[in-house]
Amino acid sequence: MAEPVEAGCEEPVSARDSPPPASPPSGPAAAAETAEEPQVAAETAEGEAAEPGAGAEPKVAAQAGEAAQGQEGPELAPADAEDPSLQAAAKKMKLEMKEKKDKKQKVDEDEIQKMQILVSSFSEEQLNRYEMYRRSAFPKAAIKRLIQSITGTSVSQNVVIAMSGISKVFVGEVVEEALDVCEKWGELPPLQPKHMREAVRRLKARGQIPNSKYKKIIFQ
């Protein structure tokens, strides 16, 4: 399969040696990863609420509680640096943030390690398929031409990158659904048009295929 490798396959440049932590091969992994972040945030929020109970003033507890809710960016700007209780709260928040980041990095590293172990135990055919999965991509020039022919104006490079990426995920969803259909009907790959059409019908029912051709009339 030497030719398909050259034709229209893009190398995710940094991806070969150290697979980037967050390019999950399957849906559950992606969903799990996005689910992990709010979980970690929830855990640290609970930690925040539990700690002030250990012999601190109610003022610190109120501050910590408030700070824990707006946790996203580094919100460590105590209004008056003279108040020692505020300083203590700020330091605590900083530590919590650092812990959260460390925990997240550790989770990423775990994931990287697991992926490496998995890939190292692939058979020849599986390795081939995995390489095709990672390396195949839409040609940026063609996508850019297509988008520009629709908009009539030029588009930035990031738009092309985003659109190519989303399209690849879209192809993956359709192919996976079609493989499910194929298996359910007791047939074997390669996929036939009837599997693809049934897959598209199912995805449309789930709302995963954008269709702006019919306007919904809500009230008559």
Added chain:
Amino acid sequence: MADEEEDAPFEEDAEEAGGGLDGGQGKRKRLFSKELRCMMYGFGDDQNPYTEAVDILEDLVIEFITEMTHKAMSIGRQGRVQVEDIVFLIRKDPRKFARVKDLLTMNEELKRARKAFDEANYGS
């Protein structure tokens, strides 16, 4: 190709397989045949997928991109497609959303790394 008749009523935008120089409506050359074959193999299909299946997928992808582009043009800054619009449209779909975020982050990192590399070269 007999399956053209099956495909055409299914695909609302009548894009038939190109090949003829008829200049008929919607006769477009296949844009992504090779890449789509690699992709289908990567996602689990056979090593040689059927051409008809690849054609259906290509039509689907082109329709998808067209829909997204039209939607992106209608929100945010009208008449232009910007990354923020795409991210907004994708927000409900966890897979695509995560993928776009990763791609853009990686792109930034690569740009930074290349810039630093070039500056290092220039210095030495």
